[in-house]
Amino acid sequence: VLGAVTAEETAKLLGNKGQVLVMARGTGANINPSVEAELKAFQQTLRKQTGMSVIIDKVQVSPNQMMATGGGVPPEMFLKALETHSNLGAVVLFMGFPQLKDAELEGLKNSGVKIVVACTIRPSDRQLIERQVIHLALVPRSDSPPTEAPAPRTVRERFDQEFVIITPGAATRQP
Numbered sequence: 019v020l021g022a023v024t025a026e027e028t029a030k031l032l033g034n035k036g037q038v039l040v041m042a043r044g045t046g047a048n049i050n051p052s053v054e055a056e057l058k059a060f061q062q063t064l065r066k067q068t069g070m071s072v073i074i075d076k077v078q079v080s081p082n083q084m085m086a087t088g089g090g091v092p093p094e095m096f097l098k099a100l101e102t103h104s105n106l107g108a109v110v111l112f113m114g115f116p117q118l119k120d121a122e123l124e125g126l127k128n129s130g131v132k133i134v135v136a137c138t139i140r141p142s143d144r145q146l147i148e149r150q151v152i153h154l155a156l157v158p159r160s161d162s163p164p165t166e167a168p169a170p171r172t173v174r175e176r177f178d179q180e181f182v183i184i185t186p187g188a189a190t191r192q193p
Contacts, residue, residue, distance in 0.1 A: 020112075021059030023177040024136040024156050028064070028108055031132050031154055035069030036107025039099060041091055043113050044076030056112055056136075075099055077113065089137075090114030097122065100131065108132040108153075115143055115152060127151050139184075147186055155184040 028038055040060060042053055057074060064072050077095055096116040100109070108131060115135050118126065123146070126133070132153045135143065139155050146152045159182055170176035 019059075019173055019177045020136055020156065020181065021056035021061075022063045022173050023181070024056075024110060024112075024134065025060045025063035027154055027156065027183065028110055028132075028134050029067045029070060031134065032070070032107045034067045036071075037103070037105055038064065038070065038072045038108045038110055039075060039103050039106050040072060040110045041075045041077055041096070041099060041113065042111075044078045046078065053112065060110070073103060091116045093118055093122070100126070100129070106131050108134055110134040110136060112136050114138075114140065115146065123149075123151050144184075147184055150186045153186065156181055157184060 032038070040057065042057055043050075045053070061072055061074070064070050077091055079092060079095075083092055091111060091113055093116040096109075096118075100106070111134065114137060115133070127150065133151060134154045134156070135152055136156045139147075139152075139157055143152060143155065147155055159180060167179065170179055
């Protein structure tokens, strides 16, 4: 569900054209079925858009690195990926946004590359959404759907029961 809707929203953000780099935590030999399903759904959904292409980058980080970065992409890996793939329309993170310095944030904002985060965000990430460094965040709901809500019939309905979308204009209004 998260992978498919993230792809739909990324395509909308880019006007259905452009190259997308997806960064997700690589788990080596210990395959994480949830992450693999998200990536597969993302690729399948994005491929339906004729003007779009996707590159998957599985970031190999140790548990200690994950703790040190607060679950985010290590900054040096994120910046190297941007440098390596120069014609990107968007970067989609299925892990936390990297902790970048102010100059790096300004450079990213001025690059024109759209940033999409599809995971839990830190409180400081809301400021980055407001500053339009992060353009879209798809995050788990902090509240539960109403108990009388009908069973979801579509991928989007299931997504809406489990996740919310935060955009720059809505970042201060979201729970």
